[in-house]
Amino acid sequence: xxxxxxxxxxxxxxxxxxxxxxxxxxxxxxxxxxxxxxxxxxxxxxxxxxxxxxxxxxxxxxxxxxxxxxxxxxxxxxxxxxxxxxxxxxxxxxxxxxxxxxxxxxxxxxxxxxxxxxxxxxxxxxxxxxxxxxxxxxxxxxxxxxxxxxxxxxxxxxxxxxxxxxxxxxxxxxxxxxxxxxxxxxxxxxxxxxxxxxxxxxxxxxxxxxxxxxxxxxxxxxxxxxxxxxxxxxxxxxxxxxxxxxxxxxxxxxxxxxxxxxxxxxxxxxxxxxxxxxxxxxxxxxxxxxxxxxxxxxxxxxxxxxxxxxxxxxxxxxxxxxxxxxxxxxxxxxxxxxxxxxxxxxxxxxxxxxxxxxxxxxxxxxxxxxxxxxxxxxxxxxxxxxxxxxxxxxxxxxxxxxxxxxxxxxxxxxxxxxxxxxxxxxxxxxxxxxxxxxxxxxxxxxxxxxxxxxxxxxxxxxxxxxxxxxxxxxxxxxx
Numbered sequence: 001x002x003x004x005x006x007x008x009x010x011x012x013x014x015x016x017x018x019x020x021x022x023x024x025x026x027x028x029x030x031x032x033x034x035x036x037x038x039x040x041x042x043x044x045x046x047x048x049x050x051x052x053x054x055x056x057x058x059x060x061x062x063x064x065x066x067x068x069x070x071x072x073x074x075x076x077x078x079x080x081x082x083x084x085x086x087x088x089x090x091x092x093x094x095x096x097x098x099x100x101x102x103x104x105x106x107x108x109x110x111x112x113x114x115x116x117x118x119x120x121x122x123x124x125x126x127x128x129x130x131x132x133x134x135x136x137x138x139x140x141x142x143x144x145x146x147x148x149x150x151x152x153x154x155x156x157x158x159x160x161x162x163x164x165x166x167x168x169x170x171x172x173x174x175x176x177x178x179x180x181x182x183x184x185x186x187x188x189x190x191x192x193x194x195x196x197x198x199x200x201x202x203x204x205x206x207x208x209x210x211x212x213x214x215x216x217x218x219x220x221x222x223x224x225x226x227x228x229x230x231x232x233x234x235x236x237x238x239x240x241x242x243x244x245x246x247x248x249x250x251x252x253x254x255x256x257x258x259x260x261x262x263x264x265x266x267x268x269x270x271x272x273x274x275x276x277x278x279x280x281x282x283x284x285x286x287x288x289x290x291x292x293x294x295x296x297x298x299x300x301x302x303x304x305x306x307x308x309x310x311x312x313x314x315x316x317x318x319x320x321x322x323x324x325x326x327x328x329x330x331x332x333x334x335x336x337x338x339x340x341x342x343x344x345x346x347x348x349x350x351x352x353x354x355x356x357x358x359x360x361x362x363x364x365x366x367x368x369x370x371x372x373x374x375x376x377x378x379x380x381x382x383x384x385x386x387x388x389x390x391x392x393x394x395x396x397x398x399x400x401x402x403x404x405x406x407x408x409x410x411x412x413x414x415x416x417x418x419x420x421x422x423x424x425x426x427x428x429x430x431x432x433x434x435x436x437x438x439x440x441x442x443x444x445x446x447x448x449x450x451x452x453x454x455x456x457x458x459x460x461x462x463x464x465x466x467x468x469x470x471x472x473x474x475x476x477x478x479x
Contacts, residue, residue, distance in 0.1 A: 009033075011071040014115045021118065033071040038064040039124055042158070047131045052141040059147060061154040063087055065128065069117065076115050080108035083120070089143055096132050100124065167213055168192040179238050183228055186213040193238050197230070201244050206251045207400050209235070232286035242287070249286050256280060259386075259401065266333035267345040269366065273335030275342070282334060329355075375457045377442065379450070382406050382413045390442045394435050396420060407431055408438075410451030430455070 011033045018035070019025050028034035046058035068084040075081055083104045085097050103123060108116045127133070139147070160176040166189040173189045180187050192212075200208045210216070210227045217227040229252065235245045257263055257274050266273045274280070283289075331342045339348035344355040378387035379397070383404040388397060395408040396419045405414040407422055409431045414422050422428055423435040430451040438448055450458055 010115065011075055014076075014117055015071070018117050018121075022121070031070065034069060036066065036068045037121070038066050039121070039128060040064050041128045042154075043131050044129045045131075047134060048136045049147065050136065050138050051144040053138070055141070055144065057144075057148055057151075059151040061151040061158075062131075062147065063089065063091065063150055065092070065124065067121070067124065076108070077113050080105045081117060081120070089146055091137070091139055091143055091147060092132070093134075093137075096134065100127065100132065166192055168196070181211045181213075181216075181230070182234050184211050184213065184216050186211055186216060188212060190238060194240060197235065197238070197240060197248075198244060201240075201248045201251070204251060205400075206248055206255060209248060232289050236287065245286050246283075249283050249289070253280055253283060264331050264342045264345075266336060266338055267340055267347075268333070268336060268338060271333060271336045271338070273333045275331040276334040375454070376461070379406075379408050379411050379452070379454050382411050390438060392441050393439060395423070395431070395437060396435065409434060409448075410455070411453065412451075 015025075015027065015033070015035055019027070022037055025035050025037045028036070041062040041064060043060050043062070046060040047062070048056055049059050050056045064087070066086045066088065068086075070082040072079045072082060081104055083101055085092075085101050087097075104116070104120050107120050107123065108114075111119070131137075158175075159178075159180060160174070162175045163172055164175060164178050164187040165171070166173055166178065167186055168188055169192055171189065175187075177191075178187050178189050179193055196212060197209055200206065206229070209230050211230070232245045232249050235248065236242065257280050260279075263277070264275045266275075329342050330339060330348055332339050340346060341348055341355055346355070349355065374387045378389045380387050381397075381399040381402065381404055383406075384399060384402040386399060386401045388399065388408070390397065390408050396414065397406050397408045398404070399406065405416045405419045406412060407414060410428075412422060412428075412431075420435065423431055423433065426432050430449070449455065
C-alpha cells in the first residue's frame, strides 16, 4: 500500500482498478493519489505531416501522449481529476493539448460527479485513432527525423509481432519472417520472395520482379493492369544481396535502352556501347538510388547526347540524306568516350561537314550474324515485333513487353479471352492441334515447321540447301 493510501478511499479503489486494466500505469512513489501513463498513438488513417512547408510525410504512428493524473481530496464528488498532457518531442499543438485536458472536466460534469478516469482514458484513445481531429499537421524541420524514424520503427515492431499467411506458400508466418510490399501492402514470407526474385534476376527476367499477387497493379482499359517493378531499395530491405540488386538495376536499364529505337551505339566493333544520354543515366550504387527516380517513366523523356539540343533524338527530316549541321548530330559513347556522328556513325567530323545516314545494308559481320540468328530462332510478337524464343510449354505466348497474346508457330495475334480457339480451328492448317508442339523447348525440336516470317525463312534456307544439293549432283554427273 502506498504511503497515505486509505483502502476505503474511492480514489485508491479507482486507481487500483485502473492499474488492473492498464498494467503500464505508473503510480507516483510519493503521492498515493497520482499516476501517469503513456498512451500509444496508432492512427486509423496516416496523418499528413508537413515539415517547414514543403516536405510532407504520412505517418501512421506518432510519439505517445503522456498523461499525468492527480486526484484531489474532493474527487470524485466535488472536484474533477487534475490532468496534464504532453508529448516528447512537443509535436501536438498547444491548443489541441488544452482542449484534450479540458475534456476531463467536461466529462466529470457529464458523469455527475462520478469516477471518470477509465472513461477519460478511453476518450483519449479514441480521439488518438482519428489524430485528435487534425486534418494535417505543420511542424518545424528539426522534428522530422525523430517523428519519421519513430513511425517507421513502431510500424515495423507491430508488423513483426503479428502473424500473416504468406501469399505464395500460404503458410502462417510471424511478421519478423515476412515482408510487406511497400506499394500495395501484400505480405509474403522472406524465403519465398528471395527465392523468386533471385531466380528472376539470375535468369534475366527483370520484368517479373514485381509483387507476386495476381490482384496487384494499376487497372488499364481492356481489363489489363500496369504492374510496377519493385525498387532496388525495397529489394535490399527484403533483403537480397547487393550484387543481385545491382545486376537487376543494370539489366532493367539495358532492356530499356535496347527497346528505344532512338538510341545509337558506338561504331567501334570492340565496344558497341550506347550513346551517352540523360534519359538513361549510368547507374551508381543502388543503395543511394531514390525510389521516386526509379518509379519515374523515362519513356516520357528524350535522349540527349553530349552537346545535343533539347530533344537529342533526330526526327525523320534529320535522318534523311542531309546537309544539316548542328551539335544534335554529336554523340559520345558512354563506355569508351568516342565522339561520333549519329547520322553516318563516323568519328565526329564537326558541325559543318555534310554527311548521310549509313546504308542499312552496310551491316557488320556481328550484326548480320545476330539478325540471322534472330530470324531463324525466334518468333516476333505481332504487336511490337519483339523477338521471342520459347524455352518450354505450349505455343500460346504472351509478349513480355506489350502483353499481347500470340501463336508461337505463326506469330498470329490471339484473342486474350479465347486464345486456344486458334489451335482448335481446322482452317488454321499450320497450327491446328499443335498447341503442345515443342513442349520441351524450341531448341530441342529444331525441325518443327513454322509459319509467318519465320516459316518463310525456313523455306528459303531449305530451298537454298536443295539448290546447292542439286547443283552438286549435276557437277558429279558431268564429271
